[in-house]
Amino acid sequence: MTARDYSCVVTLLLDRSSIVLEAGKEYLVEARLWPLARRHGLASVSEFIQRLRAPGSGGLIEEMVEAMVTTETSFFRDIHPFKTLLDTVLPELIAARRNDRCLAIWCAASSSGQEPYTIALILREYFPELADWKITFQSTDLSHDMLRRCRAGNYSQLEVNRGLPVALLMKYFRQEGARWQIRDDVREMIDFQPINLAEPWPAMQPFDLIFLRNVMIYFDVETKKSILAQISRILRPDGYLILGGAETTFYLDVSYKRVESLKGGYYRLAAK
């Protein structure tokens, strides 16, 4: 891949999704785009990038952006956010909403679905009292390919082996040869929809929990500020924003404060 090829990918990513790809990530571009190049019958990533430059390549560019932003994920990834959710945050929110009996959750980067399904499994397994509550669970991603995977809820042995407690695997998945299918009642808890966080958002309801883990690292500072400002308008005053371990609101938005007593990247809106 030439320097010009790399520069073309960097520019397209910034223009189309406000994603900043730093210098020296050529290996990442090669690794992510090679399967795509092969699928299109091309001999190299360079050839694929040449196609991106040609007129009328909108569909290919969308595929390129999707391939570049697909992140690594697993069930119960990093574990602490989910332990905190189970032990502290959900019991507290359930107590606070016991009269309304409504909870609204948004998982803002579904990827291949392991994170939203982890949350759904926690709700289903550990909080049976929510069975007759109105749970609004929205999960979104930029990638249509990923959303298709999420809606299918079908995982390889390697994927379920990674981070998913075997007791939950046995109870909530059905084995289909070497693959595992999540139960329909869990799949149906979640509404999977496409949203590009870097573009104008549709009208959204207020949420009690917004999971935005390992997403902001991809965006430039202005986009991060815009995302946090929009979230501050739809996060309930006693709700939580959950960020990834390498992410923070510091220097970006003063309306948030980290909840130091909670392990796992929990933020609340600062009292006005």
Added chain:
Amino acid sequence: MRTLLIDDSRAVRAFIRPILRELNFEVIEAGNGQEGLDRLREFPDTALILVDWNMPVMDGLEFVCAVRADQNFDAVRIVMVTTETESEQMNRAMMAGANEYVMKPFTRDVLVAKLSLLDVFGA
């Protein structure tokens, strides 16, 4: 904390051993279930056992049943690490008293994530 690693494959033990040491476990080893029981009686304060299923002399499932039949070892956590990937087999292992289950082949990350589950969720 001490962990007992039971597998008849030296290669598998050689793969797992450094991962456990990296996690600050003291590692003792055995090549089958019977040797594993002997080692466990020798070191009764062992906190964690990783055990293969298919082994000569005494297999992993028999080993789990034997450990769970002895009240002295109620607190020890057992993880089956095995090529048995059928849900019926998993169910048998869990019913016998295993706490977690790792399907072979697996990567370092898979094992670390499973051990974190035991640590944090107390599975």
